[in-house]
Amino acid sequence: MTEVETDSRGRVTIPKDVRERYGERYRLVELRNSVRLVPVPKDPVGALRESASDELKQASMNELRESAGEEGRKQAEENVR
Structure with missing residues (x-):
């Protein structure tokens, strides 16, 4: 550190x-x-696809946006009060 x-x-x-x-x-x-x-990352979509599951690697940009939005809302509910 x-x-x-x-x-x-x-x-x-x-x-x-x-x-x-x-x-x-x-x-x-x-x-x-x-x-x-x-x-x-210089290529955020590429970095996301590299770290994603096989299912997400095949997803369209709209599907990625929807998935990211859902995950963001979930994390916000868990961590923001």
């Missing part, structure tokens, strides 16, 4: 080895008691 601090302008520097491993773009996700940086 690496500890980092914000600079006087509120910026955080991500160490080079982490950027090389995960890329240059991240989403800042606010959770109940913390924040998380989530890497944004």
Whole structure:
């Protein structure tokens, strides 16, 4: 684990080895008691298909959007109060 601090302008520097491993773009996700940086893949649809089940690999873009929306609503109900 690496500890980092914000600079006087509120910026955080991500160490080079982490950027090389995960890329240059991240989403800042606010959770109940913390924040998380989530890497944004260069090809989000390709990354989703690679990590998906065989069923999802064959799905259309509309089916992927619908599935993602359902999962997002489910997680929101479980984690946001």
